Amino acid sequence: MKGTAPAAAPVVPVRGRLRPLGLGDVRITGGFWAERQSVNAEASLAHIEHWLEREGWIRNFDLAANGGDLAGERRGREFSDSEVYKFLEALAWEIGRGGDERLESRFRAVVARVAAAQEPDGYLNTRFGRPGQAPRWSDLEWGHEIYCVGHLLQAAVARARTRPGADDGLLEVARRAADNICDTFGPEGIDGVCGHPGIETALVELARVTEDDRYLAQAALFVDRRGHGRLSDVEYGRDYFQDETPVRQATVLRGHAVRANYLAAGAVDVAVELKDASLLDAVRTQWTNAVTRRTYVTGGQGSRHQDEAFGGDWVLPPDRAYSETCAGIGSVMLAWRLLLADGDSRYADLIERTLFNVVSTSPSADGRSFFYANTLHRRELGTLPDADRPSLRAAASLRAPWFEVSCCPTNVARTLASLTAYVATADDEGLQLHQYVPGSVAHRRADGRELGVTVETDYPRDGEIRVRIDSDDEHPWALSLRVPGWAARGATLTVDGRTRPVAPGTVTERRVWHRGDEVLLSLPMAPRFTYPDPRIDAVRGCVAVERGPVVFALESVDVPGGAAVDELRVDTSQPPRLVDGRVTVRCRHVLPYDHDWPYRADRAQTEPAVGAELDAVPLVEYHAWANRGPSTMRVWLAAR
Amino acid sequence: MKGTAPAAAPVVPVRGRLRPLGLGDVRITGGFWAERQSVNAEASLAHIEHWLEREGWIRNFDLAANGGDLAGERRGREFSDSEVYKFLEALAWEIGRGGDERLESRFRAVVARVAAAQEPDGYLNTRFGRPGQAPRWSDLEWGHEIYCVGHLLQAAVARARTRPGADDGLLEVARRAADNICDTFGPEGIDGVCGHPGIETALVELARVTEDDRYLAQAALFVDRRGHGRLSDVEYGRDYFQDETPVRQATVLRGHAVRANYLAAGAVDVAVELKDASLLDAVRTQWTNAVTRRTYVTGGQGSRHQDEAFGGDWVLPPDRAYSETCAGIGSVMLAWRLLLADGDSRYADLIERTLFNVVSTSPSADGRSFFYANTLHRRELGTLPDADRPSLRAAASLRAPWFEVSCCPTNVARTLASLTAYVATADDEGLQLHQYVPGSVAHRRADGRELGVTVETDYPRDGEIRVRIDSDDEHPWALSLRVPGWAARGATLTVDGRTRPVAPGTVTERRVWHRGDEVLLSLPMAPRFTYPDPRIDAVRGCVAVERGPVVFALESVDVPGGAAVDELRVDTSQPPRLVDGRVTVRCRHVLPYDHDWPYRADRAQTEPAVGAELDAVPLVEYHAWANRGPSTMRVWLAAR
Structure with a gap:
């Protein structure tokens, strides 16, 4: 048994209703999550490193360190540095979970390349500030510089908690980068915030590791600065950045769903450390309203493709669900912090739901491709992802090996590698x-x-x-x-x-x-129908099927006779039942008909013809769909 | 009575089942449309000219003509020239409809400023090709250079049809610009197409006016070139540009809804002139499938905010409806061409529906503000538009005076000014x-x-x-x-x-x-309920109310006792009825309730509590909504 050192866990608050138990205290020895942790360790980490190298996102650091032509040769989007850091964080947790020497040497090799790119004053970013590049901090809206530092800090925190005192130097790199942030954006510095939150929780965690309250104070400052329109009014509106309303005054999560969750998680961290009851209470309210009105049955969040954002209350279209994998991970991060603070099982309920139906849905069975968005209804087979080049983030109909914006694979990897700490x-x-x-x-x-x-x-x-x-x-x-x-x-x-x-x-x-x-x-494991709140217009008259915490889906490859998933109507008078180990529902096949205008004064003209009765149509766990080739799929099934 | 000169009308095909009658043959002397034509002439045209000057979009031509610092001082988006041309087209029709000398002199003044900016070889665009600017034709995806020429041609065609032989010079400017397009993009020229269609129909119309078949051949070439991936694969996919499938092979309108309609309209023009039956038939099929599966009950098209695009079949969410005003106008343009070709009243049905419920919805009663997107369900009061600066195109909850992308006001103006020709x-x-x-x-x-x-x-x-x-x-x-x-x-x-x-x-x-x-x-004018095809998941269990061709809406300012529009359930057992001249429905007020998770295994937990019965809740014509201050609104009403 371990001693009383800080838990090897992602969040170690100074106080709260519950104390986390880390990788040293908890073991997952088998079952659903052990399988996924194993695939993550055996396949996903190497897959991610391969693509980071292939796309040149690690090489960017080499160019920076060696005085290369960074402006001309740098590859990747503004935030590509953060993928390298999330990969390091994943490696750190995996090493802490018992990873071998090979992992340790890969970790050290990448850390060395990152460290070499840090400038004397601590600044570390491959996208800004060097000859031919835009100046440092010249694009707080979209530049992601502070955000990237946040992920660097989180990698260092993971390392410090799992290998305290290791001599790889990552913690020192992180401290210097954090000091640079504090020097630059402190009370006397630039009065700004980053377009993408994330630094807040990272600074608090670094303060916990280093016991240096300067980082905590800077996190609190960032939280308080946000919401006053310091960022420009972009096409998506300032709520995209959560910069239209101060954190203490906001009543619901809104705007970009990853940003919203990361910011709220950081606010909880600040509130807990500073005993700021009103700030904590504001986040509780935001969480409650988001969960009761703006969350999919899968736990997924974000219903808008345009800005990857929460929709308004009750706007939860299944067919245009965005439900970004990273938003699900952000939601787990937030709920976990609230659970530690309050001890309320509702937070753990959402974590469970989100882990089983969003986080585990993203990676393929082999751990080498990922969903970025997690729709609840796919009507068409769509475009297959390209195995040889990065996919557009939400375009592919199947899981894709990599994305131009590739936040999700590394986020899944660090989450699975640290999952033991959420048990x-x-x-x-x-x-x-x-x-x-x-x-x-x-x-x-x-x-x-x-x-x-x-x-x-x-x-x-x-x-x-x-x-x-x-x-x-x-x-x-x-x-x-x-x-x-x-x-x-x-x-x-x-x-x-x-x-x-x-x-x-x-x-x-x-x-x-x-x-x-x-x-x-x-626990009662009979599969069951689930009915939506009637204010969710988009699924009126539909039911979902769940078994335990797992949401099920109707996938075209399982439909007898090749009927389209959209042509089945579920008989809700007969509960879903297990047949040969699979959850099944009774359906009627309704036949489409032709018309020259789809809106009729005569209701009978809108009623489809009735076709075959299908006694036991098998459903698939939602997280397992799209592993058998292109398919169409529905989570919400039209009831008859 | 007029002679047999070509009709003063927007589309004058060489053949077809029906021949258009123009502004000289048809008079609108009163009623719904005469009012709107009058507001358009009296208010909107001056409003548009004011904003075009204020935003500097006409001045861009002056800068180009006078050797000014166009690269440094030019204002507006890539396509701002086209708004000036659409304004000219609107003026031309209005002058043709009987406009006074004042309009004529405004028209000539703007034409002179445009003409002065034309380069010796006929090239005309203020965004490209001058010192400090990107080279001509260097951004076919987004540059809109050819598209802008299309609108120039349409303005000249409108002028030539309404004032044949006028000495303002616009037709010559247009011919030189069209010659430049033919020289540049002809069979031996650049093998490209414009990211935004529009040139196709304009070239055919210019060929009709000038009897120069070179323009027709160029239009046919553009139609045939599209769909082979000549444009790059942008984030939205090549279908955004209709460049993923050749026009002859496509089976439905898809991608950006304005682009899709403009392209299809141009294809009809080409097909009619060249007796290309298979091309015409392909567009008929696309139209039929778009109208039966991808069109809102208002006639609106485009269900995606992200890319202003058609959604897939049956994806027609009312609360995220985009239904861009310009897409509605494009749909009228397409349907009118098919009507002339085939004579089928279904095309005129769609035109009527779209005119009453999209085109007339865009402008406010005073003609000085406009909807860009025409949602079918507004849940929140939202952000009010700014009277003093251009609004983001789809952000404002009320009609806005101008937009950063301001295609809709000028498009409405030219459509209303030429509406007489659609009768x-x-x-x-x-x-x-x-x-x-x-x-x-x-x-x-x-x-x-x-x-x-x-x-x-x-x-x-x-x-x-x-x-x-x-x-x-x-x-x-x-x-x-x-x-x-x-x-x-x-x-x-x-x-x-x-x-x-x-x-x-x-x-x-x-x-x-x-x-x-x-x-x-x-015609039977009793108000009626309208039921949707069950494949439109987003409005399952809902009804709309129509009277004649007019779609109605429930607007919060009309709801007794201040109940939210989302809290009313319509009693469909009692047809809507006229009370004091207004269409009313019987509703039940259902009361929202609190819960900690909006998905329940027990269906009863999702049933709202029943509140007051409201015997005659008045509805408003959809086109007239949002004229009484901020409000919430539904076209599709949940039935009980």
Whole structure:
């Protein structure tokens, strides 16, 4: 068991309702997420490094370091440096999770190339400031300079938490870059903010690692500066940047969905460190309103392609869903911070939903291609991605190996590599399990008591979650388990041979636990129909199908007789059922008809002809769709 | 009565099922459209000229002519020249409609400034080719150089048809510019096309005016060149430019909705002139598929903000409808050409719908502000447009005085000024009335026979259309009237005191007509519910309300008790009815409720609470909405 050093985890607040448990305390030993972590480590990291080299995004640092013609030869978009940093962060977590020497040497090699490009005053960016390039800080709206530094800091924080005291130099590079930001944008410096948030949470995390409050103060300054129109009024409007309303006054997440979540996450970090209750409360309100009105059933956020943005309340079209992978990751980052602050299981509910239906949807089974946007309805087979060149971010109908804006692959990689840290927490009372994975939690408290459990489960394929106590402790302690919001009916907890119903929320058993004691949480895994709020106009009259936390989809490759997914009507009088291990629904095939105008005064003229009854149409887990060639797909099924 | 000179009309094909009747043959003497033509002439034209001067878009020509620092001082987007040309076209039609000397002198003054900027070889564009500017033709994707010439040609054609032989010089300027295009992009020239179609129809029209087939051949060449990937693959995809599939092979309008309609209109022009039946047939198919699957109930086209483009089939979200005003105008241009070619009343049906619900929706009542996009559902009051500066094209919640991309105001102006030419046609058999306006048609045929009618009607406020014969002719001739597609039940025709039911399509009475004979077409004007094709997912379970060709909307300023438009459910068991002259529907107010997740396994949890019954909620003509301050609005009303 580990000591009481700071957790090897992405977020380590100084206070809060719950304390994170890191990679040293928690193990994921099998099941859904272990598979994905393994693919990430074995395939995705090398795939990402290959494309970073191929596209020249790491070489940009070499050009900068060696006095090359950066202005002429630099490749990639304004933010390509950040992909290199996110790759480093992913490597750092993976090394912390037990990665081998090969990973360590790759990590050090890239760090050395990055470090060599840093200028004497700490400035580090390959896109600005050198001969022939635009001056530093000359394009705060779109330049992403401060944003890139944020990802550099996050990589360094990951490294410092997983390999404290390592001599690779990344933490020093990060500190110098952060100092440069503080020197430049401090109270006496440029009165500006970055068009893309991200620096805020990174600076707070660096402050936590270094115990240097200057970084925290700078993060707080950035949070307070935003929302006063310091950025220009671009075509998408200032809300795209969250710069139209101060963070403390905003009541909902809006604008670019990744930016919105990153900013809110940073605001939580600042609020927690500075005991700023009103700031924290503002973010809670924004989160609640975003989740109740602006979030897809998958947990995805962002319904507008044009500006990758949240739509207005209830504007959640499935066929033009954007639901960017990175927005899902940002949402997990935000919800996790709120969970640590408040302990409310609703945050963990959203994390679970988003992990299973957005984050795990992005990568292909082989970990070598990704969805950037995660639509909930594909009507046409569309254009196939090109295996040999970067795809446009939201154009491909299947997962693509790389994108011109390639934020998602590296974001998925760092999230999967650090996922272990989102499973469990501790507090003075005991341990809390938030996500159910086969594995173990073993935690040594500051008071020296050691608490540990092993979890056996095939969740979410199965609803039995068996928690075995691994520690003997003469004092009572509390084991808390999340009962997911979706498990409103039929969840039970068995302790000491006694089974009782439990309701969504947190169920806590406090007692003197002995090694070998068992707790069994049993969740109702019958597939179910899910009905939308009627204010979501775009899915009126439709149902989704879920099983546990997993959203299902109707994919054309599963439709008997080749009927189009849009031509099936679900019979909601018969619940979805398992047939041969697959979730199925009863459907009617309705036949399209010709007309010369699709709007009729006679309602009967709009009713399609009735075709075959299909008794058991199999659905596919949404995260697994589009792994069998081009297809069409619906999450929301028209009910009959 | 006029002679047999070419009609003073926007489209004068060499052949086709119907022949256009121009401004000299047709008069609109009152009613809905006369009001709008009057506002256009009295207010909009001066408003447009004011903004063109204020923004410097006319001055750009002065800078070019006087050797000014065009590269440094030029203002406006790449296509700002075209707004000056569209303004000239509007002036030309308005002068042709009877405009006064003041209009004539304004027209000549602007023509002189344009002409002065033309280069010796005929090239004319203020954005390219001069010192410090990008070279000519260096950006075919986005430069709009050829597109701008197209609008120059259309202005000259309008002038030549309304003031043949006028000495203002515009036609010569246009010919030189067209010659320059032919020299540059002819069979031996640059093998390219413009990113924005428009030149095709303009060249054919110029060929018709000048009887110079070189322009026709160049138009045909541009049509045939497109669709082979000559333009680069931009983020929106090549279908944005209609450059992914040859015109002859495409089966539906797609990509940027204005570009798509302009290109298709040009293809019809080419096909008609060259007797190219397969090309014409391809466009017919594209039109039919676009109208039956990709068109809003208003006639609006384009459901994507991101690229101002058609969505896929059945993707017609009301709340993210783009329905650009210019796309509606392009659709009228296309349908009119197909109507002339084929004579099918369906084309005139779409023109009517689009004129009443898109083109007339754009301008405010005072003609000094405009909608660029025409949404079918506004959920929030949104940002008000700025009266003192150009608005972003689709950002304002109310009509805006001008836009940074300001294509719509000038397009509306030229359309309203030439609207008279869309009312009636002639063929060897007689006259055809397509749109019903109070006014007259008086046509001298090539064989010397003179046919004339006067129309008395208060349409669309009233369904009685009284056609009185104004001519005496000893030979029989055919009077054809369109029975609109929406008038499926209850339309009657009364001739000689005998009334009979008539069905949608064209009803023709052929006889020896005497002065004073009357025909009465009576259309059923009861307001009605309209139901959408079930494949339009976005409006499942909703109804619209129409009366005659006019679409209605529920606007918040009309809702009793201040309920939100999104909180009303329409009772479809009681048809909409007229109360105090307004169309009303019976609604139930449903009450929103709080929840922490908007997707529920228990359907009852998604049912809103029932509030007050509202017996007669007044609706507003969609084209008249947003004239009473900020409001929310729905065209598609949730049914209960």
